[in-house]
Every structure is written in structure tokens, then in C-alpha cells.
Amino acid sequence: MSERILMCGNEALAEAAIIAGCDAYFGYPITPQNEISAYMARRMAEEGRVFIQSESELAAINMVFGASATGKRAMTSSSSPGVSLMQEGLSYMAGAELPAVVVNVMRGGPGLGNIAPSQADYFQATRGGGHGDYRAIVLGPASVQELADCMPLAFDLADQYCITVMILADGILGQMMEPVVLEPKPRRKLPPKDWALTGAKGRPQNIVRSLWLGEGVLEALNNKLQARYKQIQENEVLCEEYRVGDAEIIVVAYGIVARIARAAVDQARDEGIPVGMIRPITLWPFPSEQISRAANPSQDGHAGPFPIFLTIEMSAGQMVDDVKLAVAGKAPVLFHGRPGGGIPAVEEVIEKIRQLTIHSARR
Amino acid sequence: MEVMAKNSMKTVFKRTSVLKDCPTHYCPGCGHGIAHRLVAEVIDELGIQGRTIGIAPVGCAVLMYNYLDVDMIEVAHGRAPAVATGMKRTNPDRIVFSYQGDGDLAAIGTAEIIHAAHRAEQLTVIFINNAVFGMTGGQMAPTTMLGQVTATTPGGRQSNGQGYPLQISEILALLPGAVYVERCALSSVPRIQQAKAAIKHAFELQMQDAPGLSLVEILSPCPTYWRMSPSDAMKWIEEHMSQTFPIGRLKG
Numbered sequence: 001m002s003e004r005i006l007m008c009g010n011e012a013l014a015e016a017a018i019i020a021g022c023d024a025y026f027g028y029p030i031t032p033q034n035e036i037s038a039y040m041a042r043r044m045a046e047e048g049r050v051f052i053q054s055e056s057e058l059a060a061i062n063m064v065f066g067a068s069a070t071g072k073r074a075m076t077s078s079s080s081p082g083v084s085l086m087q088e089g090l091s092y093m094a095g096a097e098l099p100a101v102v103v104n105v106m107r108g109g110p111g112l113g114n115i116a117p118s119q120a121d122y123f124q125a126t127r128g129g130g131h132g133d134y135r136a137i138v139l140g141p142a143s144v145q146e147l148a149d150c151m152p153l154a155f156d157l158a159d160q161y162c163i164t165v166m167i168l169a170d171g172i173l174g175q176m177m178e179p180v181v182l183e184p185k186p187r188r189k190l191p192p193k194d195w196a197l198t199g200a201k202g203r204p205q206n207i208v209r210s211l212w213l214g215e216g217v218l219e220a221l222n223n224k225l226q227a228r229y230k231q232i233q234e235n236e237v238l239c240e241e242y243r244v245g246d247a248e249i250i251v252v253a254y255g256i257v258a259r260i261a262r263a264a265v266d267q268a269r270d271e272g273i274p275v276g277m278i279r280p281i282t283l284w285p286f287p288s289e290q291i292s293r294a295a296n297p298s299q300d301g302h303a304g305p306f307p308i309f310l311t312i313e314m315s316a317g318q319m320v321d322d323v324k325l326a327v328a329g330k331a332p333v334l335f336h337g338r339p340g341g342g343i344p345a346v347e348e349v350i351e352k353i354r355q356l357t358i359h360s361a362r363r
Numbered sequence: 364m365e366v367m368a369k370n371s372m373k374t375v376f377k378r379t380s381v382l383k384d385c386p387t388h389y390c391p392g393c394g395h396g397i398a399h400r401l402v403a404e405v406i407d408e409l410g411i412q413g414r415t416i417g418i419a420p421v422g423c424a425v426l427m428y429n430y431l432d433v434d435m436i437e438v439a440h441g442r443a444p445a446v447a448t449g450m451k452r453t454n455p456d457r458i459v460f461s462y463q464g465d466g467d468l469a470a471i472g473t474a475e476i477i478h479a480a481h482r483a484e485q486l487t488v489i490f491i492n493n494a495v496f497g498m499t500g501g502q503m504a505p506t507t508m509l510g511q512v513t514a515t516t517p518g519g520r521q522s523n524g525q526g527y528p529l530q531i532s533e534i535l536a537l538l539p540g541a542v543y544v545e546r547c548a549l550s551s552v553p554r555i556q557q558a559k560a561a562i563k564h565a566f567e568l569q570m571q572d573a574p575g576l577s578l579v580e581i582l583s584p585c586p587t588y589w590r591m592s593p594s595d596a597m598k599w600i601e602e603h604m605s606q607t608f609p610i611g612r613l614k615g
Contacts, residue, residue: 023453024449024452024453026449050452050453052448052452052482054445054478055474055475055477055478055481056474058442058445058474058475059442059445059448059474059475059478060445062438062439062442062445062446062449062475063445063446063448063449063452064449065438065442065445065446065449066436066438066445066446066447066448066449066450066451066453067449067450067452067453068449069436069446069449069450070416070449070450070453070454070457072453072454074449074453088439088442089439089442092438092439096436197416197434197435197436197450198416198434198454198457199413199414199415199416199433199434199457199458200412200413200432200433200434201412201413201414202413205428205432205433205434205435206434206435207428207434207435207436207437208435208436208437209419209428209436209437210437211425211426211437
């Protein structure tokens with residue numbers, strides 16, 4: 001089916017997960033992502049697959065852990081406070097090298113916060129989140145279509161690298177309705193799940209664990225994980241560069257904020273301001289190279305001016321740290337953020353860009 | 364003689380192959396070794412070794428997968444019933460069991476076991492109650508007896524402030540989704556035989572698709588943290604522990 005249908009983000013990602021072969025969904029109610037579990041409750045039953053409303057997010061992630069350990073494609077979804085509760089399970093799954101797909105439709109925090117959209121879980125998502133040295137692949141879609149498109153990618157990446165893939169959406173993306181085309185995507189060539197717990201008939205026992213007591217054994221496991229993370233950083237970065245060619249100001253934004261920033265970039269261009277945007281689609285691995293390249297235009301052979309970077313987030317400033325790391329002091333990195341559920345308006349972003357133009361002229 | 368022996372003697376007992384041929388890390392007089400063997404023998408006798416998935420707890424039995432030759436997973440403290448739920452629902456033809464201690468099942472994992480039973484998950488749970496946190500150094504467990512001295516109850520457990528021994532099997536037996544709950548003990552040979560029969564029944568119910576959770580609580584000695592000889596520990600179960608945790612079938 002390739003017809004365009006109108007769906008809200010939460011439902012689109014749920015249907016996309018089903019098309020991607022999700023065998024089991026486990027979740028606990030929390031706003032603003034409840035459409036996912038309601039949709040899954042109906043559709044997974046129709047498909048003869050597993051749906052469970054768990055007693056907590058802690059249980060939900062551990063149900064994912066169990067299903068994944070048997071080789072099934074399993075997922076959960078939640079919003080910020082619930083994802084905090086899942087961190088124990090995410091750490092254990094990282095140690096046990098199990099694939100999983102987790103959706104975080106972020107809301108304002110800290111604490112119970114509010115139910116307004118937010119991007120304040122960036123640190124938690126991109127730094128692993130739980131205890132120990134580990135990472136999850138983090139995808140930051142910016143439209144209902146991208147939400148749907150990133151689900152098959154998420155399941156494939158999870159299976160390929162035996163890692164958690166987190167979809168970092170927000171309350172707007174989850175709730176807003178847009179036309180979307182849902183169609184099966186070809187799967188990547190994936191390694192066999194010969195580690196899965198299926199009963200040891202006809203083969204030696206399989207063990208899934210994250211406890212390694214012998215001297216040096218856990219260090220070796222960590223080194224193996226780090227090598228895998230490096231491979232992911234080399235091969236799986238996704239980002240969009242928008243009107244950056246001659247840009248003297250480069251806006252960096254992801255998710256719904258990138259939609260707002262794109263409109264601001266277009267309007268500022270109409271005013272004659274040379275501005276562009278870099279939009280990370282994978283938040284981890286972060287497109288550091290693309291940003292670094294933009295920060296050093298002379299490397300490309302033509303001596304242009306160093307641009308100014310303006311990072312815009314619905315947070316008090318989290319991704320901006322990664323932008324600064326990528327820019328490495330070669331160019332100024334400024335920040336504009338709206339924490340606690342605030343949403344930047346297009347005019348607000350244009351105003352920030354205009355201020356930078358004055359700043360740039362003085363320079 | 365040799366020829367005669369070959370013809371007339373038959374094997375009436377042998378070590379189960381489900382139990383690996385290796386030494387365990389358990390303290391002298393610990394009940395885990397006995398309980399492991401009972402589980403292994405039952406899996407062997409029921410012919411389900413090739414389709415069983417076991418869940419090791421956090422606690423002294425965390426390395427259980429080193430001793431049992433079935434597919435196994437080690438999970439976070441208390442979360443075994445949730446992990447087991449994910450496994451069994453996606454693999455209804457497999458036999459899934461968790462092996463959990465009293466800290467695991469009756470303290471940090473109370474919500475998970477109650478709700479697995481509440482949802483009538485078709486699981487088998489082996490619950491080892493030794494009235495103490497063993498691996499971390501003998502702290503108070505929810506099932507610690509009143510007056511019992513532990514690392515965190517140096518004056519003996521007092522109900523005022525430290526609560527009463529938690530009879531979680533009695534709580535679970537109240538739930539419609541728990542089809543079978545029995546409390547056994549490892550304090551004598553007849554009790555061990557009884558425990559084996561209960562474990563076998565709990566596995567058989569899952570094989571028969573009984574509509575809910577089966578749980579066998581096993582009162583198990585911890586001479587190290589009870590500060591007793593192994594034989595005194597067995598007596599303590601009989602004379603003392605079984606007064607608070609009555610042995611017998613609670614449900615089903």
C-alpha cells in the first residue's frame with residue numbers, strides 16, 4: 001500500500017513498527033504517547049502478535065529484555081519520566097548485547113514536569129542513560145513521515161549491532177497529524193541470532209548475561225562494545241545539510257525544532273541573510289564530521305569565512321555541547337533554548353539570526 | 364561375576380545430565396545446591412531440557428547458568444517475572460522458569476511477581492526463602508524472622524520499625540492468576556522429596572497450559588549467615604522457620 005493517509009505521529013510509528021516485523025510491544029500509559037499503546041493493543045491482536053500493558057515502565061523494558069533474548073523483535077514506548085524508569089533495563093540490555101527499540105516521546109521535565117513537548121532528554125538518550133559505559137543509537141525524526149520511516153531502520157540497526165535504538169520524538173511529533181505513506185522497506189542483510197534463547201535442543205546451551213566477574217573479562221567486553229560503537233559512528237551517521245553552502249550562520253537543530261528552524265532559515269534568506277541549517281537525524285552517532293567540516297570551510301579548498309553556529313533546542317542546552325565538541329573552538333557556537341515545555345516560534349528564531357548578523361558584521 | 368553383574372544389575376539412580384559436572388561456589392550446608400539438583404532432575408525427568416529457558420536471579424544463585432545445562436538468562440534484581448513474561452508470551456511452546464531468592468522476589472521484585480501472577484502468566488517460579496540476603500553479606504530480608512540477627516538487624520529483627528516476616532506466598536495464593544502455590548523445605552530427606560514433587564508439579568502445570576502461575580517456595584538453609592552449623596540450620600527450619608512459614612500447599 002502506497003496511499004497517503006492522514007495519521008498522528010504516535011499511530012504512524014506504531015503501524016510502521018508492525019510493518020517492520022515487531023513481534024511484541026510492551027508499555028505503560030503515559031502522556032503524550034498513549035496513542036501508541038492504544039493502537040498497538042488493537043493492531044497487535046489483529047496480527048496475532050504480543051501486546052502487554054505492563055505494571056510499570058520497569059516491567060515493560062524487562063519484558064522487552066525477555067522477548068529480545070529469545071530472538072524476537074520487541075519494542076516499548078514511553079515519555080520522559082517513564083524512560084527514566086527504564087534506564088536499569090537499558091543498561092542490562094547493553095551489557096547483554098541485546099537488540100531493542102525504545103520510543104521516547106519527550107515531555108517537559110525535570111520530575112513529573114508537564115505534558116508539553118520537550119527535547120530535554122537528549123543527554124540521557126545520547127550518553128547511554130543508565131550506569132556503565134554504553135551507548136544507544138538515537139534517531140531524531142522531524143516529521144510524521146520520518147517517524148514512520150525510522151521504525152524499520154531502528155529494528156534493522158538494533159538487530160545488526162545488537163544494541164538499543166531509541167527514537168527521540170517529542171509531544172508535538174507524537175500528536176500532530178500529517179500525511180504519511182506507509183510501505184514495507186527492504187530489510188538490511190542481518191546476522192543470524194544464534195545467541196537467542198530458544199531451548200538448547202540440538203546445540204550447546206546459550207547464556208545471556210551482563211555479569212562478568214573474572215579479572216579483565218568485563219574490560220574485554222567493554223572494549224568489544226566500544227569497537228562496535230566506533231563502527232556505528234563510522235557507518236551510520238545521518239544528517240541533513242540545508243542551504244549551508246555559502247552560509248555564514250549555521251543553525252543546528254533536530255526534530256520538530258528543525259521544522260521551525262527551516263522556516264526561519266527560508267525567511268531569513270528572503271531577507272538576504274546567508275543562513276543554513278545542519279539537522280542531525282542520528283543524534284548518536286552525532287554528525288560531528290559534517291559540523292566540523294562546516295566549521296572549517298577553508299579545508300574544502302575555498303577560503304570562506306568561519307561561520308557562526310546557532311543551536312536551537314527545546315531544552316536549556318544539551319545538543320549544543322556536541323556541536324561545541326564538533327566545532328572544537330574553530331567558530332563561535334551560540335545557543336537559544338526553550339526549556340520546560342516552551343516551543344520557539346519561527347519569528348523568535350529569525351530574530352536570533354538577525355542579532356547574529358549584526359554580531360557577524362562587527363566581527 | 365562380571366558377566367552376571369552386567370546382566371542382572373540395572374541403573375536405579377544416576378546423576379542427571381541437566382546438572383553440569385562441576386563444583387558450585389556455594390558455602391558448605393547451603394540449600395541452593397540441593398534446590399538446583401531438584402530443578403535439574405525434574406527438567407530431565409519431564410524431558411524438557413531442549414525447550415526450557417531458565418532465569419537466574421541476582422543473589423547467591425546468580426551463576427546458576429554455570430550449573431544447569433539449559434538456555435539461561437541473568438536479569439536485574441527482582442525483574443525475572445517481567446523478563447519471563449516477555450519470553451513466554453512470545454514463545455508459548457517453551458517452558459520458562461525463574462529461580463529467585465527472597466530479596467529478589469519479596470523485596471525489590473514484589474511488583475513484578477504480584478503482577479505476573481495477577482496476569483496469570485503461564486510461568487514456573489522457584490522461590491528460595493533463606494530469610495536473609497546472602498550474597499551481599501547477610502542483611503535483613505523481607506522474610507527474616509522476628510528476633511533474627513542479621514548484618515542490618517544487629518539487635519535482632521523487631522516488628523516495630525523493621526516489619527514482620529513477609530508471607531508473600533500467602534499473598535500470591537490469593538490471586539486468581541496463581542494456579543498453584545506450595546511451600547516446601549529442604550530440612551530433611553522426606554521434605555526434599557516433597558519439594559521435588561512440588562517442583563515437578565509446577566513444571567507439569569506449565570506443560571499442560573494451566574491457566575496461570577505456579578510457584579514453589581522452598582525454605583532453604585543459610586548456615587553462613589544464620590551463624591549455625593549446617594545440621595543446626597536444618598533443625599532451625601523445622602523448629603523455628605516453619606512456624607512463621609507453614610509448610611504445605613497454599614493453593615491448587
